[in-house]
Amino acid sequence: MEHFDYLFAAYSIIFLVIFGYVIFMWRQQARLEVEIHAMEERLKNLKTTQSSADAKSAAQK
Amino acid sequence: MKNKATAMLGWSTLIMMLVALFMVFEWVPTEEDQGIVQRIFYFHVPCAWVAFAAFGVVAISGVFYLWLKEQLFDDLGYAAAEIGMVFCTLVLITGSLWAKPIWGVWWTWDSRLTTTFILWLLYGGYLMLRSIADDTPEVARFSAVIGIVAALDVPVVVLSVRLWRTIHPAVLITRAGEHGLEDPRMVVTLLVSLAAFTALFGWMLMLRLSQLRTRSRLMIIRRDVALIEAAAGDY
Amino acid sequence: MAAFAAVLRKDLRVEIRSGQSTIALFALSLLIMVVLVFALSPQPADRARDGAAALWVALVFAGMLGATRSMIAENENGCIRALTLSPIDPAALYGAKLTAAFAFMAIVEVAAVVLITLFFNLDFGADLVRLAPSLMLGTLGFAALATLLAAISSRTRAGDLLLPILAIPLFIPAIIAGVKSSEAALSGFPLAAASQWLGILVAFDVLFVTVGALLFEHVIRED
Numbered sequence A: 001m002e003h004f005d006y007l008f009a010a011y012s013i014i015f016l017v018i019f020g021y022v023i024f025m026w027r028q029q030a031r032l033e034v035e036i037h038a039m040e041e042r043l044k045n046l047k048t049t050q051s052s053a054d055a056k057s058a059a060q061k
Numbered sequence B: 001m002k003n004k005a006t007a008m009l010g011w012s013t014l015i016m017m018l019v020a021l022f023m024v025f026e027w028v029p030t031e032e033d034q035g036i037v038q039r040i041f042y043f044h045v046p047c048a049w050v051a052f053a054a055f056g057v058v059a060i061s062g063v064f065y066l067w068l069k070e071q072l073f074d075d076l077g078y079a080a081a082e083i084g085m086v087f088c089t090l091v092l093i094t095g096s097l098w099a100k101p102i103w104g105v106w107w108t109w110d111s112r113l114t115t116t117f118i119l120w121l122l123y124g125g126y127l128m129l130r131s132i133a134d135d136t137p138e139v140a141r142f143s144a145v146i147g148i149v150a151a152l153d154v155p156v157v158v159l160s161v162r163l164w165r166t167i168h169p170a171v172l173i174t175r176a177g178e179h180g181l182e183d184p185r186m187v188v189t190l191l192v193s194l195a196a197f198t199a200l201f202g203w204m205l206m207l208r209l210s211q212l213r214t215r216s217r218l219m220i221i222r223r224d225v226a227l228i229e230a231a232a233g234d235y
Numbered sequence C: 001m002a003a004f005a006a007v008l009r010k011d012l013r014v015e016i017r018s019g020q021s022t023i024a025l026f027a028l029s030l031l032i033m034v035v036l037v038f039a040l041s042p043q044p045a046d047r048a049r050d051g052a053a054a055l056w057v058a059l060v061f062a063g064m065l066g067a068t069r070s071m072i073a074e075n076e077n078g079c080i081r082a083l084t085l086s087p088i089d090p091a092a093l094y095g096a097k098l099t100a101a102f103a104f105m106a107i108v109e110v111a112a113v114v115l116i117t118l119f120f121n122l123d124f125g126a127d128l129v130r131l132a133p134s135l136m137l138g139t140l141g142f143a144a145l146a147t148l149l150a151a152i153s154s155r156t157r158a159g160d161l162l163l164p165i166l167a168i169p170l171f172i173p174a175i176i177a178g179v180k181s182s183e184a185a186l187s188g189f190p191l192a193a194a195s196q197w198l199g200i201l202v203a204f205d206v207l208f209v210t211v212g213a214l215l216f217e218h219v220i221r222e223d
Helices: A004-060 B002-027 B036-068 B071-103 B111-132 B139-164 B184-233 C002-018 C020-040 C044-076 C079-085 C090-119 C126-153 C159-186 C191-220
Strands: none
Touching (some): B036 B111, B036 B184, C020 C044, C044 C126, C044 C159, C079 C191, C090 C126, C090 C191, C126 C159, C126 C191, C159 C191
């Protein structure tokens, strides 16, 4: 079992790095989803207020 | 539908990875000259393969982006470069961990080591451009150009560095034209690891790509919101 | 062809009137060599190797500065926008910029060769003439790459930092080949001794001049 430490280190680093990257992706995904929902909500609100504003200005004419 | 495919690929990657690990640590015979550290090889080579494949995807998506101007190819290039960089880093680390007990040094300026290191620098620069220039609209075009130029640089790098020096063991294809793995079980283990890593690459690429697609969509929505808000300010 | 000549003439005229990039390039390469002399403390036995190394370090870093300066000047006064709006073939524009960059660097290199001869106790003679092919090929490759990359880096934030990060890894094969062939020339070997290295430099030049001419359009076009 000579140099087992090198072998162990190599395989642990491979899995640590890959897991680290996957976790980074997952966290970013969660953040993106929150933000995109918020933005879509805002866009919907804006569109309704805008269309009512359009209707108002049309009525004034 | 797409999520289902990603999940299925993810589970099969996990299973293949476990099988590969079992083969590497339990099943395959120990190589006589190098002893137990030789087993690093079974994951070292697949990491290199994924890195090269990923950098290839960067170049191809760069060509397609400049040609078709589809945001998809920009996102694909970004995702592949990032994943390629992760695996290129792993190649360098695992290579070092093998070299120390076998060659007695962590690092030497051998041709394959040097080439891999130059690749690492090249795509490090590419990702640096991406992160620094994130706020300019031209970044997609710039990155596509750099991705293509970097890939074209690789053959010249290989040529010049090979002429410069080489001591890396030629395991897969030796000078006699045969491979240097004496036991057929070693070949099988390597092939299973390669398959597992290819699946892992596909899975990570799908995950990261769909994420970058979401990000691009978010940018568009943000722009729309800003436009409407600006227009609303005029009332 | 007329467009190529016009843009080249403009760049050369600006340079002749101000002398800005050539002087900056020369000053920087002089300083790099001074640093290297103290860093290496040249020994007579290694003078060919040290001289070749100093020459290429100076070439790479001074060239980077020159390329950045030239593209920043183009962007500052909006000249590059005017050039891209005009019906000039981007490849001709690239060719003109490349030729100008090559010319400035070549002038500075003549001075740099004189400097290394003095600093590293080399002889003025045929060896220096044999240096020409390796230096000229290396300069052409560097100018080809730097012209393309400076167009990118000059339009991004922290571009002066980005240019070396992008350019140096790409330029490594030419650095290896250039240093080896320059060392052979300074050690008094005939040109044939470095033919493999010169071949790599030629391949590098052909590749990057072509790629630059083809891709320059995608870099400068505004959408």
